[in-house]
Amino acid sequence: MNVKHGAGTTGRAAPARKVAAEVLAAVRDDDAYANLLLPGRIAQAKLSPGDAALATELTYGTLRMQGRYDRIIRLAANRETDAIDPVVLDVLRLGVHQLLATRIPPHAAVGDTVALAPRRATGFVNGVLRTVSRSTPEEWDARLTEGLTGDARLAAEYSHPEWVVDALRRGLEADGRGSELEELLAADNVAPAVALVALPGLVEVAAVGEPGVIAPTAVRALGGDPAAVPAVAAGLARVQDEGSQLAAIALSRAREIVPGERWLDMCAGPGGKAALLAAEARIGGAELIANELVPARAGLVRRALAVFDPAPRVVEGDATRFATSEAGGFDRILLDAPCTGLGALRRRPEARWRKQPSDIPGLVALQARLLDAAVAALAPGGLLAYVTCSPHPDETRAAVAGVLDRHPELTAVDTREVVARIATSDLGPGVGPAVQLWPHRHGTDAMFIQLLSKVDA
Ligand SMILES: C[S@@+](CC[C@H](N)C(=O)[O-])C[C@H]1O[C@@H](n2cnc3c(N)ncnc32)[C@H](O)[C@@H]1O
Known part of the structure; x- marks a missing residue:
């Protein structure tokens, strides 16, 4: 995922990172659902569209890749992740995501992430993230899958629990698609394109936008806030x-x-x-x-x-x-x-x-x-x-x-x-x-x- 971070300064990105950290904390502590919580937090923080996109990318990307990032943090910190304070661990995950999965310059990723850490942990966070920044994503992948085979390797590489890899593999095999497991695991890690449904009899697909990919009722959402589409605002089309x-x-x-x-x-x-x-x-x-x-x-x-x-x-x-x-x-x-x-x-x-x-x-x-x-x-x-x-x-x-x-x-x-x-x-x-x-x-x-x-x- 390529997220541009023009100036690389804390000024623009700080509020987005703060919102992402708050949502990660709520997911961890209150069993919150990120997709339900995040829009409200973005609105509360009055984020600009650019910062809203950054907060979304940081939150979703960090949560999806949490398993992979935890393996990397364990290696970089030389300690088990369950021995790390959960608040500090969230901050580290956010930092690793910025370093390995975005185009945010490393100095900004490290500096701005350290600013989110509790004062007592800033040295630790700074040290771990600097260690992470010294290797490429490919080098980390090689390290964290070393010695692993089969579902265990795929689980580490594609950041899925091993039992989920097994379930998906069996689901694909039952459908005659046993060879497509890695494609599926990779697709799970990418944000889906937003689709709308044009409710038949209430509005035509063509009146809302470009037709969708596979459903005759579907319209492709072309970025931006779907709620701003007039048919959506009128309740005639919905995100689905x-x-x-x-x-x-x-x-x-x-x-x-x-x-x-x-x-x-x-x-x-x-x-x-x-x-x-x-x-x-x-x-x-x-x-x-x-x-x-x-x-x-x-x-x-x-x-x-x-x-x-x-x-x-x-x-x-x-x-x-x-x-x-x-x-x-x-x-x-x-x-x-x-x-x-x-x-x-x-x-x-x-x-x-x-x-x-x-x-x-x-x-x-x-x-x-x-x-x-x-x-x-x-x-x-x-x-x-x-x-x-x-x-x-x-x-x-x-x-x-x-x-x-x-x-x-x-x-x-x-x-x-x-x-x-x-x-x-x-x-x-x-x-x-x-x-x-x-x-x-x-x-x-x-x-x-x-x-x-x-x-x-
Ligand atoms: C997969 S969701 C349905 C999604 C929905 N059809 C849609 O398209 O928006 C399943 C729903 O079943 C409800 N549910 C769970 N157990 C139920 C039960 N015994 N009787 C009726 N609804 C139940 C859950 O609360 C949940 O809202």
């Missing part, structure tokens, strides 16, 4: 990953909508896919109900759907209740299941360090419960879209195999055929009826989409 757009319209466009159909979005918060489904339902004469467990997130869904008149009904609660309260009541159901989010590591920079392999069994059990409930709530002949923003085989193909096993009345729809028909560019190879999108291949989050249909009674 193109893979998420494809997942929603795979359900709505798989077959013609019969007016009066009832649709359910079981896990709707914060409402991105619900808004797109609501637009599609409105055009086809279907009724959408959006459900969300967490009240605050249900509020976000209401806000996302407020542009529609009448707005679709938003209900709160555990979606498994639909299995009994509305058994057989829905013609189409979206189950965008809670998951590890391993497919969205580009946009959630801290997620790879926060997730644990021990999270998987609980999520897999929840996904199975929600799938069973969805099958029960689906009308005979109805269509269910099972979607995750994770390519982890346990959360994707195994979850689908499980529900097909438990429910003989269910069949897997050739979702690759459906999505190939809808998409504006080639999906490329894949295995089986499921669609697995990939950041390095499609420029989207690694969304998994499987349509399932319930045989007619």
Whole structure:
């Protein structure tokens, strides 16, 4: 990543570094999400557009590459990172990022970073960063991968936990793309291009901007603040990953909508896919109900759907209740299941360090419960879209195999055929009826989409 830092003086960059350090502290201490916290902090600090870009780059880059930087700090400081005060460690990570991943001149990177350190640690920070600055990124890479092979080497080189490398490798292999692991790991470390969705029936793609890469509803955001795009300000277009757009319209466009159909979005918060489904339902004469467990997130869904008149009904609660309260009541159901989010590591920079392999069994059990409930709530002949923003085989193909096993009345729809028909560019190879999108291949989050249909009674 090349960040220009014209004058190389502390004057312009200091506030950006301060904001980045504050966000890193909140991520560490309060389990904050950088992508949610950072815009507010930038606004509070009244950063110029240049400083806002620098703060974003420093925060996201440092969080993504934290694993790699910690290995470098361990070598340069000659001590374990857990023996370093967490505040000082954050400062060091910020400094290493500037030295190894930006064009900020080394003297400015070191000087301005030392200024962020607690007084008692300035000598230590200065010494470690000077040591780091004496080797190139390539030299550090060689040192930190020395003696490592396989997933351990890739984990060190591409700054992913080893269990995530393993999960991604297995996800790629299941999709016939076993040779693409390094491309995927590299793509995870690059900020995604911002895509907008032009909500069908409310605004045309061409009225918002240039078409997107793969979803017919998508518009490329051309830099700057998306909120300043008039259609976005009016609520007619939204920021949304193109893979998420494809997942929603795979359900709505798989077959013609019969007016009066009832649709359910079981896990709707914060409402991105619900808004797109609501637009599609409105055009086809279907009724959408959006459900969300967490009240605050249900509020976000209401806000996302407020542009529609009448707005679709938003209900709160555990979606498994639909299995009994509305058994057989829905013609189409979206189950965008809670998951590890391993497919969205580009946009959630801290997620790879926060997730644990021990999270998987609980999520897999929840996904199975929600799938069973969805099958029960689906009308005979109805269509269910099972979607995750994770390519982890346990959360994707195994979850689908499980529900097909438990429910003989269910069949897997050739979702690759459906999505190939809808998409504006080639999906490329894949295995089986499921669609697995990939950041390095499609420029989207690694969304998994499987349509399932319930045989007619
Ligand atoms: C992957 S997110 C959905 C994203 C959403 N479809 C969108 O496009 O904006 C999963 C959501 O499921 C919700 N959730 C978790 N467990 C649930 C449950 N048992 N019933 C309903 N919603 C649940 C979470 O709070 C979270 O908002």
